[in-house]
Amino acid sequence: MTDSSQGKPNDITFTDVTRTFVRGDGQEVTAVDGVSAHIREGEFVCLVGPSGCGKTTLLQMVSGLLPTSGGAITVGAKQVTGPGPDRGVVFQKDSVFPWFRVIDNVEYGMKRRGVPAAERRDIANRYLELVSLSHVARAWPKELSGGMLKRVAIATVFANGSDVLLLDEPFAALDYVTKHQLHDVLLDLWRSTDAPRRTILFVTHDVDESLLLADRIIVIRDGRLVDDIAIDATRPRDVDTLTRPDMMTVKHKLLAHLGLEHGSRRSAAS
Amino acid sequence: MTRTAERWISLAVFVGLILFWQLLSRIYTAEIIPGVPLVPGWDVLVSRTFLSMADYWGGGLGVASVGEGAERSYAAAALSVVTHSWDTLLRLYVGLAIGAIGGTALGLAISWSVWSRRLIGLPMQLIQGLPLLAMVPLFQLWFGTYFIGKIAFIGYGVGVLFVAGTLNAVRNVPQIYIDNALTLGASKLEVYRTIIIPAIFPELRATILLSLGVAWATVIGAEYLGAQSGLGYILVYSQQYGYVDRMFFVALLFIVYASISYAVFNRVSARLTRWVPRASAPARVA
Ligand SMILES: Nc1ncnc2c1ncn2[C@@H]1O[C@H](COP(=O)(O)OP(=O)(O)O)[C@@H](O)[C@H]1O
């Protein structure tokens, strides 16, 4: 039994979470294998791991779009049983609805929850301004670039007031400059919200990205949680932060987990 | 190529077709019955053929019918064309609207859940297999030769298309939009209303165009087999007496009405699909 009295409104608890798939050829694959962890309220956590290690599967189970095969996920005091507006998702692929104008996209969730028209227009305009998109509020999504569409998606989940934000490699397809601009946008939005701060689970396979963003990096390999590293560096962080000795140590560790470090290959071979 | 250049070319092709037909009527002068050429030229069509439409005027509005002993007149001919066209177009569009709305609603209902697929999906598949025009007599026996029977028949022909088109379009809605809506707090009904329906519309365009053709075929088919009015009725009558020119005249009316329908449809659908990315992609391929 989970002690519900200790659940803060937006912390996440993984209890021995497992997910198996049956592939087309009848073989069973375990995408997520007995993950247990506790994400504190307001924490910015990056999930790092090689492609196919189960990051998306894990995130989808938190969002409730995918049921677990075993174990349980609790957000606040409530066990996850399906998708809901308390957990906002920014998908890797474009998810902005092409048949609504930008402003109507940002208002979408609020409209579903019955927020009055004038109020939700105000909120939507505020978030569009925070992501520097006020000038395209009335545009169609097809008129926007990839980076702008990501901003719309971020503004949409923030405007919807979710306590927990789940981002699945949101910037993987973007160019270097846009990606770094959006890091700042995301961090600003996260830090600007009045307490309690939102909890963020950010999936990436980009080591530098995780070092720039995270309070804490959780490493997944073959569906298992293999490392859990706290990042103490203060914000704002920049290129120089990444070259600090303590950050370099973490970076080496992460690269080793991804199988990219010579040392790890040697030690694995011996 | 610019828009204006395209228009000029279309116009030239159009005029060319008209001239070609006239030329053909001069070269090939065979007659099916005395006075009725197999290839009626424009001179014949706008004078004698048009006047002969007065035969189908039932009288009223101060214009006496041929049946009442009056001479054929242009007024009677014009009234005849207008009223018979009105009857056909009314049947066509009421049937089309009922079939489109009913078929789409049924398609959405079938896609709703596994159970609805099991319950409605299989019977629908069986119905879809029936040959459309062979069903005309059955509909006549069920509904009589009244308005309602023709509407039902057109609605059925069009509805079958829309069920299949809707089911297919729903299957092609990208999962990510549905997932996004659900995580933003939409209910299943809201997902249908705000995601599925707008998302399937561009794909339904093809179904709508297809159904315009089927609607014309079914309304004429229905009138052909049993009606006291409408363009199909004129067609049966003309065919019985071998009036090729009248049949050709009615065919021309079909072309005019169908062209107007397509133009209106293109206008409306262009506005409704403003959001669709790269609607003009073929321009790059061509
Ligand atoms: N729907 C599915 N059916 C079968 N196998 C799946 C499915 N989704 C994911 N998998 C498998 O689960 C593993 C983890 O996938 P995923 O969570 O997408 O990895 P990541 O996001 O870390 O790249 C992979 O081996 C993948 O092939």
Ligand SMILES: [Mg+2]
């Ligand atoms: Mg993934």
